[in-house]
Amino acid sequence: MLLNNAGLLSGLLAAAQLVLSACAAPGNSPGSGAGGWTTTTWPSVITPKVFIFTMFSWEEGAWQGIPEFDLYVHNITVPGLSPLYPDVHCREDYEVCLVTLGEGEINAASTVSALTLSDKFDLRKTYFLIGGIAGINPEVATLASVTFARYAVQVALQYEFDSRELPDNFTTGYIPQGSNAPDEYPGDIYGTEVFEVSRELRDIAVSLASSAVLNDTTTAQAYRALYASVPEYAPGAAPPSVVACDVATSDVYYSGNILSQAFANTTRIWTNGTGVYCTTAQEDNASLEALVRSTAQGLTDFSRIIILRTASDFDRPPPSISPLQNLRYVDQGAFPPAVQNIYRAGVLVVQGILDGWDTTFEAGVTPTNYIGDIYNTLGGNPDYGRPSFFINDPDTAAAKTRRTTLPRRLARRGVNMRMQ
Structure with a gap:
């Protein structure tokens, strides 16, 4: 079933690209890009209502050839986007656009920065739908499920030791920076460890997507059944569904009980017990x-972000299967439905925003929770972190944080810094 579905989807993508290439008029437009997309004209400033972020070609392909709208009417090259994905794609009225960021944290940060700084777009009222596939924690959800996050946690931004060289009382080789044990809160931070988005908007997205008919495969159903013997994995053995839970970010693509449990613990501690470790991805914190x-800088609105991740594989194996087999050799059967379910759930969110634009979404959905980063860059009352981290607390300014953390970092490297 996996091979058949993958082959079918691959064929559809290839056919769609062939048709679009045939219909284009290369060389007509400043919008010509490396991918062969062209367009003729566009407004001096484009003001999308929804901007879809995908990370690689399969996720982007989920939005090609859909019946609701055509995202490839206008294709605009933007300086600074990924060399593999140099164009922004928009439907005819420019109300919905899509960009593919590239995989991994560096690609994502670079592309989003280039997009938000481009003078081609006014993004101050734009809703951003981050839509990609991810690994899934079987204690929370299952293959082909759709998840919406409130927290994104950069779980691998820690000290790391080889597990073979750990003290006997350590359960993981990951230790928060500036601390001495895995279960301590970080003493030193870089500012990207935790982000929180609007809970109200997340809940609206869950409600809109809950009516989606989710794709599935018999192979995924069979692999889920292997988790049924473990009571804690009951959600992993259940059919796919729409779930509110949180996302872990790591450039390292990991598999196994030990790492997954460690990062679940990291998520819990760094969000002060509120976050639910659920999906594993490589880009969202970036x-x-x-x-x-x-x-x-007044260019975007952080209260208008939705993080959608669908489950393409389990982050840990079922009994009798090794982490290596789980990641590399076993056919879990969930990649095609996970890709398809980005669209099936995501399009309901997009349509909901468009349909409710005049009554609700143009003015914005006011969050009642804190939104932003661990630095409190945007102001508010953070429900995680420590006051010494917050640059917008007048008693603990950024300069104070830098003065206290830099000597500690240097001292750990054997450097004595004499303050003049």
Whole structure:
């Protein structure tokens, strides 16, 4: 079933690209890009209502050839986007656009920064739908499920030791920076460890997407059944659904009980017990950092972000299967439905925003929770972190944080810094 579905989807993508290439008029337009997309004209400033972020070609392909709208009417090259994905794609009225960021944290941050700084767009009222696939925690949800996050946690931004060289009482080789044990809060931070988006908007997205008919495969159903013998994995053995839970960001693509449990613990501690470790991805904290910075400059609105991740694989194996087999050799059967469900759930969110634009979404959905980063860059009352981290607290300014953390970092490296 996996091979058949993958082959079908691959064929559809290839056919769609062939048709679009045939219909284009290369060389007519400043919008010609490396991918062969062209367009003729566009407004001097484009003001999308919804901007879809995908990370690589399969996620982008989920939005091609859909019946609701055509995102490839206008294709605009933007300096600074990924060399693989140099164009922004928009439907005819420019109300919905899509950009593919590239995979990994550096690609995501670079692309989102270039987009938000481009003078081609006015993004101050734009809703951003981050839509991609991810690994899934079987204690929370299952293959092909659709998740919407409130927190994004950069779980791998820690000290790391090889597990073979750990003290006997350590359960993981990951230790928060500036601390001495895995279960301590970080003493030193870089500012990208945790982001929180609007809970109200997240809940609206969950409600809109809940009516989606989710795709599935018999192979995924069979692999889910292997988790049924473990009571804690009951959600993993259940059919796919729409779930509100949180996302972990790591450039390292990991698999296994030990790492997954460690990062679940990291998520819990760094969000002060509120976050639910659920999906595993490689980009979201990077994208959110770029959006915090652009919001601080009045270019975007951080309260208009939705994080959608669909489950393409389990982050840990079922009994009798090794982490290596789980990641590399076993056919879990969920990649095609996970890709398809980005669209199936995401399009309901997009349509909901468009349909409710005049009554609700143009003015914005006011969050009742804190939104932003661990630095409190955007102001408010953070429900995680420590007051010493907050640059917008007058008693603990950024200069004070820098004065206290830099000597500690240097001292750990054997450097004595004499303050003049």
